[in-house]
Amino acid sequence: MKQFAELFTAIDQSNKTTVKVAALADYFSNAAEQDRLWTIALFSGRRPKRAVTTTRLREWASEASGVPLWLFEESYAIVGDLAETIALVLPPNPSDDSRSLADWINALRGLAEVDEPARKAFVLEAWQHLGGSERFLFNKLITGGFRIGISQKLMTRALAQATGKPEPELAHRLMGNWHPDDVTWHSLIEAEDASADASRPYPFYLAYALEAAPEDLGPPADWRAEWKWDGIRGQLILRDGEYFVWSRGEELMTDRFPELARAIDHLPSGTVLDGELLVWPQDAPLPSSFNKLQARIGRKTVPKKLLQEAPVVLHAYDLLEWQGEDIRHRPFAERRALLEAACADLPPEAPVRLSPQHQFTDWSQLGILRENARDANAEGLMLKRGDSPYLAGRKKGDWWKWKLDPLTIDAVMIYAQSGSGRRANLFTDFTFAVWNGNDLVPFTKAYSGLTDAEFRQITAWVRKNTLERFGPVRKVTPHHVFEIAFEGIQPSPRHKSGVALRFPRMLRWRKDKPLQEANTLDDLKDMLALYG
Amino acid sequence: MTHEPVLTFNENGIYCAAGDFYIDPWRPVDRALITHGHADHSRSGMGRYLATDAALPVIRHRLGDITAEGIAYGEKRQIGGATVSFHPAGHVPGSAQIRVEVGGEVWVASGDYKVIDDGLSEPFTPVKCHHFITESTFGLPVFRWADQAQVAAELNAWWAGCAAAGKTAFLGAYSLGKAQRLITMLDPDIGPILTHGAVENTNAVLRAQGITLPDTIHVTPDLNPKDHAGALVIAPPGALGSQWSRRFGAHESAFASGWMAMRGVRRRRAGDRGFVISDHADWQGLLWAINETGAENIYVTHGYTDIFSRYLNDNGWNAQVVPTQFEGETLDADDAA
Numbered sequence: 001m002k003q004f005a006e007l008f009t010a011i012d013q014s015n016k017t018t019v020k021v022a023a024l025a026d027y028f029s030n031a032a033e034q035d036r037l038w039t040i041a042l043f044s045g046r047r048p049k050r051a052v053t054t055t056r057l058r059e060w061a062s063e064a065s066g067v068p069l070w071l072f073e074e075s076y077a078i079v080g081d082l083a084e085t086i087a088l089v090l091p092p093n094p095s096d097d098s099r100s101l102a103d104w105i106n107a108l109r110g111l112a113e114v115d116e117p118a119r120k121a122f123v124l125e126a127w128q129h130l131g132g133s134e135r136f137l138f139n140k141l142i143t144g145g146f147r148i149g150i151s152q153k154l155m156t157r158a159l160a161q162a163t164g165k166p167e168p169e170l171a172h173r174l175m176g177n178w179h180p181d182d183v184t185w186h187s188l189i190e191a192e193d194a195s196a197d198a199s200r201p202y203p204f205y206l207a208y209a210l211e212a213a214p215e216d217l218g219p220p221a222d223w224r225a226e227w228k229w230d231g232i233r234g235q236l237i238l239r240d241g242e243y244f245v246w247s248r249g250e251e252l253m254t255d256r257f258p259e260l261a262r263a264i265d266h267l268p269s270g271t272v273l274d275g276e277l278l279v280w281p282q283d284a285p286l287p288s289s290f291n292k293l294q295a296r297i298g299r300k301t302v303p304k305k306l307l308q309e310a311p312v313v314l315h316a317y318d319l320l321e322w323q324g325e326d327i328r329h330r331p332f333a334e335r336r337a338l339l340e341a342a343c344a345d346l347p348p349e350a351p352v353r354l355s356p357q358h359q360f361t362d363w364s365q366l367g368i369l370r371e372n373a374r375d376a377n378a379e380g381l382m383l384k385r386g387d388s389p390y391l392a393g394r395k396k397g398d399w400w401k402w403k404l405d406p407l408t409i410d411a412v413m414i415y416a417q418s419g420s421g422r423r424a425n426l427f428t429d430f431t432f433a434v435w436n437g438n439d440l441v442p443f444t445k446a447y448s449g450l451t452d453a454e455f456r457q458i459t460a461w462v463r464k465n466t467l468e469r470f471g472p473v474r475k476v477t478p479h480h481v482f483e484i485a486f487e488g489i490q491p492s493p494r495h496k497s498g499v500a501l502r503f504p505r506m507l508r509w510r511k512d513k514p515l516q517e518a519n520t521l522d523d524l525k526d527m528l529a530l531y532g
Numbered sequence: 533m534t535h536e537p538v539l540t541f542n543e544n545g546i547y548c549a550a551g552d553f554y555i556d557p558w559r560p561v562d563r564a565l566i567t568h569g570h571a572d573h574s575r576s577g578m579g580r581y582l583a584t585d586a587a588l589p590v591i592r593h594r595l596g597d598i599t600a601e602g603i604a605y606g607e608k609r610q611i612g613g614a615t616v617s618f619h620p621a622g623h624v625p626g627s628a629q630i631r632v633e634v635g636g637e638v639w640v641a642s643g644d645y646k647v648i649d650d651g652l653s654e655p656f657t658p659v660k661c662h663h664f665i666t667e668s669t670f671g672l673p674v675f676r677w678a679d680q681a682q683v684a685a686e687l688n689a690w691w692a693g694c695a696a697a698g699k700t701a702f703l704g705a706y707s708l709g710k711a712q713r714l715i716t717m718l719d720p721d722i723g724p725i726l727t728h729g730a731v732e733n734t735n736a737v738l739r740a741q742g743i744t745l746p747d748t749i750h751v752t753p754d755l756n757p758k759d760h761a762g763a764l765v766i767a768p769p770g771a772l773g774s775q776w777s778r779r780f781g782a783h784e785s786a787f788a789s790g791w792m793a794m795r796g797v798r799r800r801r802a803g804d805r806g807f808v809i810s811d812h813a814d815w816q817g818l819l820w821a822i823n824e825t826g827a828e829n830i831y832v833t834h835g836y837t838d839i840f841s842r843y844l845n846d847n848g849w850n851a852q853v854v855p856t857q858f859e860g861e862t863l864d865a866d867d868a869a
Contacts, residue, residue, distance in 0.1 A: 012795070013804065013805055014804055015799075015803065015804055016804070065673065068843075070842075071672075071673060071839065072673075074672070075672045078836075079674055079794055079796070080796055081795065081796065084794075084795055085674060088673075088674035088675075088676070088793065089673045089674055092676065092678075420796070421794075421795075422796035422799055422800045423800065424791075424796055424797050425791060425797065425863065452800065456863075463857075463859070464857070466855075469838075471838070
């Protein structure tokens with residue numbers, strides 16, 4: 001673990017990407033093979049199964065440190081990270097352990113086989129022999145989450161530096177189902193003919209938001225446009241008579257969408273589609289709202305009734321593999337032509353549909369279309385250059401999302417709560433209200449959208465303007481007006497205001513706006529009638 | 533007990549009726565006893581000030597023309613019906629706990645304090661009392677300070693690494709107390725120590741009252757960074773990343789604060805490195821200090837007040853939270869350390 005801890009420290013002590021990547025590349029060149037494989041696995045979200053519940057860990061940490069459980073929980077709420085809280089409350093000790101990262105992971109996996117007293121003894125002993133960042137990393141391994149400032153993208157870059165292989169190829173090799181037990185460094189990273197698992201997806205190509213005017217993109221004829229659907233991105237893989245569905249977060253979701261199995265009847269094996277998963281009943285003119293889809297995503301197995309009420313289809317917008325051949329390097333226009341041909345004969349009951357493209361000859365025409373995206377239950381438009389290859393990851397230039405402007409409302413801050421983790425000593429979580437006569441009715445919380453400097457400023461203000469405290473929540477003098485942006489509004493009997501917002505955030509601190517000029521509950525209800 | 537408490541808390545600050553004075557008031561009053569010179573404890577507009585001889589020069593420097601009187605540590609003074617004396621709080625040079633005795637009942641207002649000897653401030657001495665007013669800036673068991681020598685070694689290793697890489701090392705710290713403590717921890721053999729004006733002004737005040745600090749070079753507009761290769765620059769946190777720091781070219785930045793114990797805060801605030809060092813007591817330090825006073829009644833003024841007082845109540849003390857305008861160690865303002 002020492003070597004891995006040194007890597008972590010080097011990464012953690014710098015905020016410069018080049019330094020982090022260099023440390024990681026160095027590790028990939030020097031560490032033992034199993035440690036390297038596990039490091040790739042951890043940094044790409046593949047972690048050992050959780051062997052101990054977090055409830056037990058908290059109890060044991062409380063016992064080992066002599067800190068009462070309630071106090072441990074309070075501390076955890078402020079630190080925001082269980083692994084770190086445990087590492088901090090335990091008495092410090094020097095590290096005297098020589099086991100490697102892979103040794104520790106294998107030992108942790110062995111815990112599944114033993115009873116609880118044996119697990120506890122193992123964990124307590126580990127805490128005694130691991131000091132400093134090694135103890136923190138051990139806790140990270142055991143609690144499962146492993147976000148420590150290295151994205152998959154940076155890791156892939158470091159691997160490219162260490163191996164001399166191109167980043168997109170490595171990104172693809174690391175996709176899908178593989179496990180450090182079943183691969184070698186050679187088969188995963190180096191082998192010419194990667195005998196890949198049939199389910200292996202391609203890295204998703206992600207678009208940036210369009211900030212400039214579309215006119216800056218050049219002649220409209222170079223571009224293709226389609227709705228930006230309000231669903232979730234999915235990759236449908238048809239290979240060897242099987243189907244696989246991957247989310248953008250590289251989660252295998254095949255079992256959640258059993259209706260997509262019928263795609264095998266309509267499309268040939270050796271086909272990989274990129275598209276949007278949407279709830280869209282066959283005879284409905286528009287896709288259902290995102291809420292319906294959310295009910296589906298949450299279920300690992302789908303009851304029949306839900307399957308009928310909320311049927312999911314893939315709206316295909318790109319073709320990545322055709323007849324078993326990777327065609328991502330070919331221009332989008334060509335891939336699209338092949339996709340259209342493949343989808344030409346799909347019957348209406350097929351779970352795959354072609355995502356239509358909009359015809360347009362000038363940008364203003366498209367601008368008008370975008371304004372009406374809400375009528376189509378879409379979030380805006382996607383713009384793709386006709387000659388663009390399908391790249392890996394988020395890249396600027398060829399693909400843009402041109403989203404609708406969010407809905408906004410001016411609201412009064414009435415409660416504040418401090419954040420945790422990165423924001424541990426700042427007030428960052430606020431409750432907002434609108435006027436109902438002379439009363440302020442709370443209707444949403446928001447946490448994001450302000451700069452660090454603004455959060456510091458509002459924190460100082462909250463400290464001086466607290467009216468009442470309810471545990472960690474402070475009621476503050478109604479004074480500040482914020483413009484709240486959100487993506488959608490739904491009726492909600494659970495909320496006092498009767499509405500629930502989707503993705504609310506603070507767009508602007510309206511220091512110019514007097515308290516009395518904030519919006520009203522009636523304004524909110526009008527929006528519900530219009531967009532709900 | 534039917535008599536009035538010796539100290540009460542009102543909208544102006546901590547008040548002593550028997551002596552008609554306030555301790556660290558946040559609104560203008562006639563007579564103020566000041567624990568130390570940080571801005572949240574030592575404010576302008578008071579009729580008369582009383583502070584330790586060692587704290588007074590900085591207070592005068594910061595507040596300008598004030599009517600003030602100095603007092604030695606341990607010296608007893610009668611104010612009305614109250615006997616007061618000042619005792620080292622170990623927070624910054626000159627900082628004090630203020631002991632107030634009326635009719636045999638003893639209260640101590642500790643201001644901000646730390647219990648370890650930093651080699652610069654007069655070391656904290658516990659004062660026996662019945663009622664103890666404490667801060668709790670770092671009143672959670674996750675805060676546990678390492679030895680100063682260990683932090684000094686980390687700090688110097690970082691500086692030496694920067695110097696070897698041809699980079700200037702920027703260290704953010706409060707200009708009163710923390711900055712001088714860090715200066716004494718640095719190894720001058722590594723390179724020159726440069727200071728921002730806010731830090732250097734305080735250095736000058738402290739040197740003038742006889743406190744020894746290693747040599748520092750004030751960064752003036754005509755200073756040429758090229759003449760000071762391998763330098764470490766100490767500046768208030770706000771100056772890091774500003775126009776002021778850009779002239780130094782390639783640099784690494786670090787921040788020294790107790791808050792750096794939390795990884796999340798460190799990543800938000802620290803630049804490249806965060807060093808865990810504070811002029812406030814950690815969890816063990818707070819508990820030790822409270823224990824040493826022998827007090828049964830504890831008043832928690834700032835920090836994690838709710839959590840800390842619940843712990844005290846669970847463990848046999850009679851503790852309560854007292855809302856004040858003290859800020860403890862913040863990451864943001866330069867002054868309120």
